Amino acid sequence: MTIVTGVTVRVPAKLNLQLAVGPPRADGYHDLVTVFHAVSLFDEITAEPARRDGVSVSGEGADRVPADGDNLALRAVSALRAEVPSAPGVHITIAKRIPVAAGLAGGSGDAAAALVACNELWAGGFGAAQLAEIAARVGSDVAFALLGGTAVGRGRGEQLTPALAPATQYHWVLAFADGHLSTPEVYAALDRQRAREQVPAEPGLDPALMSALRSGDARLVGRALSNDLQPAALSLFPALRKTLAAGLELGALGALVSGSGPTCVFLAASADRALDLAASLSGAGVCRSVARASGPVPGAAIVSGASVTGPR
Ligand code: C5P
Secondary structure (H helix, E strand, C coil): CEEEEEEEEEEEEEEEEEEEEEEECCCCCEEEEEEEEEEEEEEEEEEEECCCCEEEEEECCHHHCCCCCCCHHHHHHHHHHCCCCCCCCEEEEEEECCCCCCCCCHHHHHHHHHHHHHHHHCCCCCCHHHHHHHHHHHCCCHHHHHHECEEEEECCCCEEEECCCCCCCEEEEEEECCCCCCHHHHHHHHHHHHCCCCCCCCCCCCHHHHHHHHHCCHHHHHHHCEECCHHHHHHHCCCHHHHHHHHHHCCCCEEEECCCCCCEEEEECCHHHHHHHHHHHHHHCCCCEEEEEEECCECCEEEEEEEEECCC
16 A cells, blocks of 8 residues: 655746736626746645645745635645545645746646645546646636646636647746735726727637747747736736836847736846846846746646555
8 A cells, every 4th residue: 555645746837928808707707818828937835644624835925825715725625625525634835936916826826736736645546637627616727737838728717728839948037026916906907997998809819929939939929928917907006117118128029917917027038138137127126026937837747745655
C-alpha cells in the first residue's frame, strides 16, 4: 500500500493577450473571448492530510488572502470532495509569489493547484477533462490554470481551446501596482462606461493576434495586445496610465493592463531587453515593483509528492 503524505504543486500566473468582453448576462457574468497565456511566475501549494480542512498562506500579499471558506483553494477542495465523499481532511499551505487581486489569476491558480494536489493525495483518479469541469465550478480562470500554455477561452473563460502556435518563448516584464483592483468592480465600471455607448453583442477573437501568434513574431504580438477591461481599470486606477506610457517609452513592443488589473505587462523583444526594461521601469518610480517572466509555460503540475510504502 502507498500512503502519500504530502503533495506539492506549482502553478503559473496568467496574462490575457486579448480580452474581449460582451454585455452582462442574466447571471451577472459576461461572455468573453480571451487569449490566455501562462507565464513563469509561480505559486506553490502543498496539500497534507489533516484532521480538518484548513489553509495557511505565506509570501507576496499573504495578509490579503482569506484563510477561511472564502479561500479559493479551500473552495476547490470542497468541490473535489463532493466527488470523493470519503476523502479525509486536508491542510493546504500556499507559498505566494503571484500578487493578490492583481489581474494575474493568482487565486484561481491556487484553486487549480489544490485540485491537482488533492486528486493525487486522495488517489481520486480524475482525468484532465473531469478536473476542468470541477475547476469551472470554482471560478472562471481555474480551468485555464490547469491547462497552461496559450489558449483561447470562451463563455466565462472556462471553455478552452489550446492555441496552435510555434514554440516561441515571449519575454515579459510585469509591473506590480501599489494597490489592488476588485474584478467585479472593474466589470461593473465597464458596464457603466458602456451604458453610454453601443456595445458589440458578440465579442470576437482578434485575427491579427492569432496570426501574430502563429508567426511567432513578438513585434506583431506586441502590436496586437488588447484588453476591453483596460479603460475600466484605468478609470478606477488612473496612475496606471503613467506606468503603461513609461514602459512603451522605454521600448516595450506592447503594453497592457493584465486582466482586471492593476498589474501592467510589457512585451520585450528578448530576454536581455526584458532585463533592461525591468531595470529602467524599476528606476522610473511608476510601480511598486517589477518582475520578469516568460511564457508560455505549462499549467498546474506536481513538483513533489512524498509517498511512503507500507504493508498491505
Ligand atoms: O469566476 P470568478 O469568481 O473568477 O469571477 C469573479 C467576478 O468577475 C465575477 O463575480 C463577475 O463579477 C466577474 N466576471 C464576469 N464575467 C466573467 C468572469 C468574471 O463578469 N466572464
